Amino acid sequence: MKLLLPYTNEALKLIKKTRAWIGPILIFILIMVAFPLTVELSSTNLSDAFYPVLFISILLVMMLATEDIFLEDYEDGSLELLLISNKSLSQWVFIKIFIHWLFIGVPISLLGAFFNIGANNDLNSSLMLLPALGISTYIFLILFCFGNSLSLTKGSVLGTLITLPLTLPILVILGKLTSAIIFNINYFEFLILLFGILSIIIFAFPAIISRIIKTHLE
Amino acid sequence: MLREILIIVIKKFIHQFASPKTYFYQVNRLYPWLLYISLFIYLFAIIWGLLFTPKDFVQGHSYRIIYFHVPASFVAQSLYAAMAISSAVFLIWRVKLAAYLARSIAPIGAMVTFIALVSGSIWGIPTWGTWWEWDARITSTLILFIMYLGLISLHNSFNNFDKADKLLAYLAIIGFIQIPIIKKSVDWWSSLHQPASITISDKPSIDPSMLYPLFMSMIGFAGLVACLVILSSKVQIYIREKNKSWVKDHV
Numbered sequence: 157m158k159l160l161l162p163y164t165n166e167a168l169k170l171i172k173k174t175r176a177w178i179g180p181i182l183i184f185i186l187i188m189v190a191f192p193l194t195v196e197l198s199s200t201n202l203s204d205a206f207y208p209v210l211f212i213s214i215l216l217v218m219m220l221a222t223e224d225i226f227l228e229d230y231e232d233g234s235l236e237l238l239l240i241s242n243k244s245l246s247q248w249v250f251i252k253i254f255i256h257w258l259f260i261g262v263p264i265s266l267l268g269a270f271f272n273i274g275a276n277n278d279l280n281s282s283l284m285l286l287p288a289l290g291i292s293t294y295i296f297l298i299l300f301c302f303g304n305s306l307s308l309t310k311g312s313v314l315g316t317l318i319t320l321p322l323t324l325p326i327l328v329i330l331g332k333l334t335s336a337i338i339f340n341i342n343y344f345e346f347l348i349l350l351f352g353i354l355s356i357i358i359f360a361f362p363a364i365i366s367r368i369i370k371t372h373l374e
Numbered sequence: 375m376l377r378e379i380l381i382i383v384i385k386k387f388i389h390q391f392a393s394p395k396t397y398f399y400q401v402n403r404l405y406p407w408l409l410y411i412s413l414f415i416y417l418f419a420i421i422w423g424l425l426f427t428p429k430d431f432v433q434g435h436s437y438r439i440i441y442f443h444v445p446a447s448f449v450a451q452s453l454y455a456a457m458a459i460s461s462a463v464f465l466i467w468r469v470k471l472a473a474y475l476a477r478s479i480a481p482i483g484a485m486v487t488f489i490a491l492v493s494g495s496i497w498g499i500p501t502w503g504t505w506w507e508w509d510a511r512i513t514s515t516l517i518l519f520i521m522y523l524g525l526i527s528l529h530n531s532f533n534n535f536d537k538a539d540k541l542l543a544y545l546a547i548i549g550f551i552q553i554p555i556i557k558k559s560v561d562w563w564s565s566l567h568q569p570a571s572i573t574i575s576d577k578p579s580i581d582p583s584m585l586y587p588l589f590m591s592m593i594g595f596a597g598l599v600a601c602l603v604i605l606s607s608k609v610q611i612y613i614r615e616k617n618k619s620w621v622k623d624h625v
Contacts, residue, residue: 306545317524371537
């Protein structure tokens with residue numbers, strides 16, 4: 157029970173800031189709803205364009221979700237308190253990212269799979285898409301947290317500018333995964349590749365981010 | 375005993391050379407030699423490549439831009455690797471000269487990557503019939519260019535040099551992941567760009583009459599860019615060490 161306490165604390169903090177987690181989800185819904193309205197295309201063409209729009213909107217929403225993820229804690233002195241206490245900063249970063257993924261990444265992954273049914277009329281492809289979306293939202297979240305930790309006091313534009321190039325290989329893999337889902341070949345290879353990337357950065361990046369935060373606090 | 379003496383001598387040499395003052399005076403002595411030798415090699419390679427190599431069976435004379443494009447692409451990626459290594463040296467051993475070098479490499483790297491992109495686009499018109507294609511190699515090189523700009527922006531946004539150096543070092547090391555992706559992009563994805571003609575493991579697929587001037591142009595170009603890095607690093611030393619007496623004496 158004691159182990160779950162930091163998770164509960166972070167979850168409660170995030171729940172209080174409704175704008176921080178409901179906002180990105182609503183923006184994602186609006187983009188996905190607005191996308192068919194903005195083009196005069198047949199349903200076949202719409203389904204072709206669906207995946208790129210889905211991945212780019214997920215990328216943008218994850219960017220928005222992490223906009224000021226560490227800023228409030230930095231400004232109110234929570235980070236300094238954390239640093240002088242015996243608590244692990246990297247563990248705190250890990251928990252913070254995980255809670256953000258749970259409240260934003262998971263609903264967006266579910267909604268993405270749901271919108272896929274609407275665009276392609278195919279439940280099977282949605283079920284195949286769901287784990288890929290779950291993993292990729294977590295990867296994007298970690299990468300944008302890295303960027304925002306670098307530009308902690310300098311605004312999110314700089315953070316996004318330096319992080320976006322790092323997210324592009326993931327977008328390429330997602331593009332390949334789309335073909336794998338459509339043609340039903342090599343699906344698990346690409347999913348394992350995404351999972352492999354996540355399994356490395358899920359532990360490495362919180363440690364790096366905590367070092368960067370310490371640099372800001374020095 | 376001999377081993378211990380050798381270790382002490384190496385450590386002393388590294389320690390001395392890691393001092394900005396020693397580096398400054400050493401590169402001042404090296405600079406004219408490097409500049410003139412590199413310039414000679416590059417001009418020799420360019421004249422050899424443009425005037426004395428046969429024309430390509432498929433591309434005709436347009437392939438001769440290879441003596442400009444390939445060295446620029448090679449150096450653009452190598453500079454990033456050098457910057458990542460400098461950053462790692464700075465973070466691990468706290469060698470401040472390594473941080474100065476990383477910062478001074480960034481604008482030169484951006485410039486060389488831009489040259490690689492522009493020369494590639496010019497080569498694309500007669501070869502592919504288009505100056506730009508959203509191809510794996512070209513796009514990843516564009517990303518490298520944006521990475522360089524991002525690194526410069528990040529460093530410039532902080533007034534505290536120590537903090538800026540550390541943040542740049544973290545980003546440069548993480549961004550290094552892009553380099554193998556750029557390198558292998560032509561093998562991993564179906565690409566309009568041709569696969570690498572020169573690899574370590576295989577025999578070069580390019581004819582020796584074109585290969586030798588290409589090698590020379592790469593060496594000469596790398597030397598000229600190294601001269602620019604030296605100049606840029608000297609500017610960094612002037613800025614960072616401006617309060618030191620030896621800088622004041624030198625100026």
